[in-house]
Amino acid sequence: MILETVGILFVFILLIYPFFLCGSFFYSGFWLKLKRKFMRPNIIFSMCDDQRHDCMSCADHQFIATPNLDRLAEEGIRFTNGFTGIPLCAPSRATHLTGLYPHQHGVVHNRAQLKTEVDTWPELLQKAGYRTGFFGKIHYSTTTQPSGMPQAGFDRWVSFQGQGEYNDPTLIIDGESIRHQGYNTDLLADYANKFIMNEDERPWAICVWFKAPHGPFTPPSRYADSYADIELDLPKAFNASTIGKPLSLRTRKPMGHEHGWYPDGTFIRDKYWDQFMRDYVRTIQGVDDAMGSFLNTLDQNGLTENTMVIHTSDHGYFHGEFGLADKRWMYDPSIRIPYLIRYPNLVQSVGKSIDDLVLSLDIPATIMDFCGLGVPNNYQGYSLRPLLVKDGKWNRQNVFIEYFEDPPFPDLPSMLCLRTQTRKLIRYLRSGEGDEFYDLDQDPEERHNVINEPNYAEQVEDLQRQLDSAKLRYNFAKPESIR
Incomplete structure (x- = not known):
């Protein structure tokens, strides 16, 4: 019996020996696929500040040219129904690093601090052997930093x-403040590319979180005159009636007046809107250039296949809808975000647009999943693997979004939002505001609050x-610091 077994093994070795010699056995499609499945990806997490979901040419913007973001969409997947978990800078950034809603991680407004007991996914990746880097705007603070x-x-x-500065900014390099010459977006991209090209065998993960296109909307000088001759179309709900909107919106102070962005204290005058719109998209062109530099660096260094590239924004931005600038309110221009992911190793259905509801909280969960650590039990988002790899079903029926009163803007109340594919409910946590309900099929611009109409009673x-x-x-609870 033993001799028979040895004979079979000998014949098997003779049969497979030529494959060992030529290498085809190990480098066949099967083994490459197996290797890819278990390789830990590199991560580029690119994020804008205040970029709306529709401000890319791949999202059918009226005139902006974003060839590199378009390339990311063509070689990956664009989620057309991406939403932020909170439409405010610091809380959203903390959410993107922790996978938690603000009421859990503690950064409930722009002056709040991250809870000491909360870990970020870069900490977990670093402990697992990743080389990690941060380049850009963090905005929130901790108890120690x-x-x-x-x-x-x-x-x-x-x-x-x-907020930093657009031109000749002072950057903090590993704790040391150094004045730089150049444009903020370009400088961040240069530092990030140097990190990527570091000859280190460890997998790496970086966050490149741009200041752009946040106010004061200063574009790179090379784009200072872009789109100067284009006739701009006003948003459909530009300066629309606020009848049916909450009391605080109808009596608000114009956003941006405190920064001097609009000299007479209002945003909605055509002379300011026109200049704002051109400069806003010009700053995004600078970000698109940065994305192009990342993609080229990956190509030139053989890193494209095993690098997951993500691009999104902390939240959206109003372009004059209902006379609004800034974000914070729960209308779609504020809460919808660009959402692009490319990962050639495993994402095969490239160039797709997916309209399933996805959240900013899903990005940390997705990163942890693909990097092989598993999604932590306390994370409040879901890995996008079923949509990215398996063409599977996504069972999310709605997205939950929160906003808490920010000390510099006490006239904006805390609020919650529940949005489905076709309906939206906004609930205010301050009495006397009046809640809102929108039929997005019939009213995509959210002009008509139908919360008190009998025909919608069951849906409400x-x-x-x-x-x-x-x-x-x-596990939502209104934070004690919020009135």
Whole structure:
């Protein structure tokens, strides 16, 4: 019996020996696929500040040219129904690093701090052997580090305090403040590319979080005159009636007046809107250039196949809808975000647009999943693997979004939003505001609040139940610091 077994093994070895010699056995399609499946990807997580979901040419913007973001969409997947978990800068950034809603991680407004017991996914990747870097705007602070200073979980740190500056900025390099010459977006891209090209065998993960296109909307000089001759179309709901909107919106102060962005204290005058729109998209062109540099660096260094590239924004931005600038409110221009992912190793259905509801909280979960660590039990988003790899079903029926009163803007109330593919409920946490319900099929611009119309009573009640269920699911409790 033993001799028979040895004979069979001998014949088997003779048969496969030629494959060993030529290498085809190990480098066949099967083994390449197997290798790819278990390789830990590199990560580029690119994020804008205030970029709307529709401000890319691949999203059919009126005139902006974003060839590199378009390339990302063509070689990956564009999610057309991406939403932020909170339409405010610092809380959203903390959410993108922790996978938690603000009521869980503690950064409930732009002056709040991250809870000490909360880990970020870069910390977890770093402990798992990743080389990690942060380049850009962090905005929030911790109990041990002010805004802009190095935070736990990063081997390389390039940031700035608060909003920073567009031109000749002071950047904080691993804790040291250094004045630079150049444009903020370009400088961040240069630092990030150097990190990518570092000859280190470890997998790496970087966040490149741009200041652009945040106010004061200063474009790179090379684009200062772009689109000067284009006649701009006003948004359909530009300066639309606020009848049916909450009391605080109808009596608000114009956003942007406190920064001097609009000299007479208002945003909605045509002379300011026209200049704002051109400069806003010009700053995004600078980000598109940065994305192009990342993609070229990956190509030139043989890193394209095994690098997941993500591009999104912390939230959207109003372009004059209902006379609004800024974000914060729960209307779609504020809460919808660009959402692009490319990962050639495993994402095969490239060039697709997917309209399933996805959240900013899904990005940390997706990163942790694909990097082989698994999604932490406390994460409140879901890995996008079923949509990216398996062409599978996505069972999310709604998205839950929260906003808490920010001290510099006490006239904006805390609010919650429950949005489905076709309906939206907005609930205010301050009495006297008046809640809102929108039929997005019939009213995509959210002009008509139908919460008190009898024909919608059952639908309103249904979304009220869904919102209450979401509060339980996400362990929602109004933070004690919020009135």
